[in-house]
Amino acid sequence: MKILIVDDDPHIRDVVRFALEQANFDVDEAADGKQGLDLFDPAVHQLIVLDVMMPEMDGTEVCRKIRAEAATPIIFLSSRDDEIDKVLGLELGADDYIAKPFSPRELVARVKAMMRRLELDGGGKAPADDAEIMEHGELKLDRTSFEAFWGDHAIELTKTEFMMVWGMMRYPTKVYSREALMRLAYDDHNVVVSDRTIDSHVRHIRKKFEAIDAAPIETVHGVGYRLAKAVDG
Amino acid sequence: MKILIVDDDPHIRDVVRFALEQANFDVDEAADGKQGLDLFDPAVHQLIVLDVMMPEMDGTEVCRKIRAEAATPIIFLSSRDDEIDKVLGLELGADDYIAKPFSPRELVARVKAMMRRLELDGGGKAPADDAEIMEHGELKLDRTSFEAFWGDHAIELTKTEFMMVWGMMRYPTKVYSREALMRLAYDDHNVVVSDRTIDSHVRHIRKKFEAIDAAPIETVHGVGYRLAKAVDG
DNA sequence: CATCGACAATTAGAATCTTCATATCGGCAT
DNA sequence: ATGCCGATATGAAGATTCTAATTGTCGATG
Numbered sequence: 001m002k003i004l005i006v007d008d009d010p011h012i013r014d015v016v017r018f019a020l021e022q023a024n025f026d027v028d029e030a031a032d033g034k035q036g037l038d039l040f041d042p043a044v045h046q047l048i049v050l051d052v053m054m055p056e057m058d059g060t061e062v063c064r065k066i067r068a069e070a071a072t073p074i075i076f077l078s079s080r081d082d083e084i085d086k087v088l089g090l091e092l093g094a095d096d097y098i099a100k101p102f103s104p105r106e107l108v109a110r111v112k113a114m115m116r117r118l119e120l121d122g123g124g125k126a127p128a129d130d131a132e133i134m135e136h137g138e139l140k141l142d143r144t145s146f147e148a149f150w151g152d153h154a155i156e157l158t159k160t161e162f163m164m165v166w167g168m169m170r171y172p173t174k175v176y177s178r179e180a181l182m183r184l185a186y187d188d189h190n191v192v193v194s195d196r197t198i199d200s201h202v203r204h205i206r207k208k209f210e211a212i213d214a215a216p217i218e219t220v221h222g223v224g225y226r227l228a229k230a231v232d233g
Numbered sequence: 234m235k236i237l238i239v240d241d242d243p244h245i246r247d248v249v250r251f252a253l254e255q256a257n258f259d260v261d262e263a264a265d266g267k268q269g270l271d272l273f274d275p276a277v278h279q280l281i282v283l284d285v286m287m288p289e290m291d292g293t294e295v296c297r298k299i300r301a302e303a304a305t306p307i308i309f310l311s312s313r314d315d316e317i318d319k320v321l322g323l324e325l326g327a328d329d330y331i332a333k334p335f336s337p338r339e340l341v342a343r344v345k346a347m348m349r350r351l352e353l354d355g356g357g358k359a360p361a362d363d364a365e366i367m368e369h370g371e372l373k374l375d376r377t378s379f380e381a382f383w384g385d386h387a388i389e390l391t392k393t394e395f396m397m398v399w400g401m402m403r404y405p406t407k408v409y410s411r412e413a414l415m416r417l418a419y420d421d422h423n424v425v426v427s428d429r430t431i432d433s434h435v436r437h438i439r440k441k442f443e444a445i446d447a448a449p450i451e452t453v454h455g456v457g458y459r460l461a462k463a464v465d466g
Numbered sequence: 467c468a469t470c471g472a473c474a475a476t477t478a479g480a481a482t483c484t485t486c487a488t489a490t491c492g493g494c495a496t
Numbered sequence: 497a498t499g500c501c502g503a504t505a506t507g508a509a510g511a512t513t514c515t516a517a518t519t520g521t522c523g524a525t526g
Contacts, residue, residue, distance in 0.1 A: 158470095158471065158472085159471095160471085193472090193474090194473075194474065196473085196474065196475075196476095197472075197473050197474070200472080200473065200474085201472085204471095204472095219481095221480090221481055221482070222481090222482080
């Protein structure tokens with residue numbers, strides 16, 4: 001997975017590229033909005049660094065077009081306050097912005113923060129990522145059969161529900177934001193749903209486990225959800 | 234606190250000095266690397282504006298020597314792309330650079346941006362800035378799981394509480410004013426709450442730790458709060 | 467057409483944040 | 497020491513924000 005930089009100023013591109021590569025990211029560059037759209041591939045780019053003010057096609061328009069096909073997070077670069085207003089006016093979902101002038105260090109920090117928030121960095125290298133079966137305490141999932149178990153009890157989960165729990169199992173102690181859960185549930189990054197929808201899925205999962213007095217998911221108020229701690233002996 | 238300018242070109246020095254003084258900074262000048270090192274005092278200079286290409290001792294070397302004794306942020310001035318690469322190759326901590334030709338306005342903007350960042354950080358380059366886990370004595374925080382530990386005991390903190398402690402961990406010996414704590418707790422930097430509110434959060438945090446006879450936060454009368462000293466052996 | 471799952475909208479309820487009033491403490495001058 | 501004043505601690509109530517649970521619509525499926 002790569003990061004796509006779209007900026008008409010080659011100097012800025014250099015800085016950004018260098019900073020990100022130092023931080024061990026792979027980078028693609030585009031010199032204007034059109035080229036950016038051409039180059040962009042939702043399956044390849046996990047994040048976009050996008051200048052707001054560009055000749056030809058400005059950043060907000062690029063954003064809109066990208067949004068039409070993918071929910072890939074975007075970090076805007078902007079210098080003037082009114083540009084920032086414009087960016088904020090967008091439906092800033094998985095987005096952030098940085099005011100110029102920015103330091104390379106700040107950029108990298110933001111990118112990392114975004115990755116963390118969206119649970120993208122773990123995207124391919126979770127512990128036991130390609131396992132067929134994962135366990136955490138009483139909870140066991142089998143992705144070959146799409147079945148969940150709590151101890152010996154089998155639980156029927158729908159695809160979305162299963163994917164959410166499966167995803168959380170990769171880092172069973174981590175708190176997942178709703179945004180992150182969204183990405184776990186829909187491995188294609190193009191879906192954008194309301195946070196309440198996530199609540200709803202969580203509720204359905206809980207309900208199914210309640211039937212056998214199990215509570216696999218706990219709430220972290222104001223942050224998200226987390227798997228219940230394993231208490232086995 | 235002053236800003237130190239190191240550049241062999243007297244004309245540039247004039248421009249920079251004038252711009253910065255207009256913006257209400259105090260300025261010291263040095264005409265080459267050696268003189269810069271002589272003049273530099275970590276206790277006096279808050280920031281350095283440093284030309285990369287200078288006769289005798291070039292900017293990167295000056296930087297290295299300064300880094301040997303202080304983490305003072307440096308803004309590099311450079312004209313050629315290969316110089317920029319060289320600068321970026323340094324361990325850019327709290328550093329930035331400006332390409333020549335630059336406008337005085339841009340310089341001032343960068344300097345101010347840097348100051349802003351430093352202040353928000355609590356002054357200087359934060360150690361372990363984007364770490365997932367931080368420890369100080371018995372205290373350990375994990376920001377992926379939003380959990381706090383004192384030794385082996387897990388402590389439940391709310392989001393605001395967690396953010397405050399997490400922020401203080403970055404400089405575990407520093408005293409944080411209530412205002413500073415406010416900034417740590419709310420990533421939206423425009424939230425304004427009463428000082429008493431901070432006291433209240435501190436109290437809540439303390440209460441949770443009291444349950445296990447731990448005292449992670451101490452009061453510095455008239456100034457603010459600070460993490461308790463680490464006493465581990 | 468009936469059924470089921472996915473999702474959104476709503477509102478009831480819970481957790482958390484904030485403030486306020488009061489008690490206590492710390493530093494300082496007498 | 498003693499008393500004063502500003503700073504901090506404490507407890508509790510109110511406001512605010514977040515979550516849980518209910519319900520209804522849409523679309524896909526059989």
